[in-house]
Amino acid sequence: MIPEDLKVSLTRDQTIRLVPFFATWLMYYLLYMPITGYPPETLGSVFFKLLPMAGLVFYIISASLDFKGFPTAKTWIPKDHRQRNFLFGMMASAVGDACLVWRNTLFIPGLLAFAVGHVFYFVGLEQCGKNSRTRELFILLGIDVFLFFQPAFNSYVMTALVALYVSLIFSMAWRATAWYESDGSKSSMAGCAGALLFVLSDGLIAIDKWYVPLPFVGSMVMSTYFGAQLCLAVSTTRDLK
Structure with a gap:
């Protein structure tokens, strides 16, 4: 059983605006x-991978309109x-999603796109809450994760890029935790959960890429990743119960 203070209840309108995300996911x-x-490196894979993100963009815009119209x-x-x-962060992440379909040749552009997303x-x-x-x-x-x-890094460029990325994602996770710590609302709880799931998803990618191949890695990465983005999108709801 999930404790009451950890449950999130969505209204009918809020649930309906999430249907495109869940259907395309x-x-x-x-x-x-x-x-x-991992998924095949094709344009079709890119298209269907971006559809759930488009669904979350739609949800954030709907939340800004209080789900009216x-x-x-x-x-x-x-x-x-x-x-x-958060809307711009989702859009930058979508660029990273497209790049990481070609997870070897476009890894660095994808990393940079997600770094921009974390800045947003x-x-x-x-x-x-600061x-x-x-x-x-x-x-x-x-620091421990980077060290x-x-x-495993074979160049100074990759070392610098990963150092930058780690600092950004952990800064974002800290700020989301600070929000929940100071606010305690269901929206802040969703934001904190999304940030921590993002760290977990990227950690799985890093372990699989630089240390040891993980079983079911594609499913685990995408499940935690889409879960993270879902939580971040839901956290933009003003009257989340």
């Missing part, structure tokens, strides 16, 4: 996610600081 898994390994050309950019930056998420969380008792913990975790993977 299932479609992507059925068509392009093998039980083991549908987005128009004049209302697709939210006025709210967090919603706007971090900025979006800027007003959500003080946290976990800040030093995330600093130490980030763990650093011997």
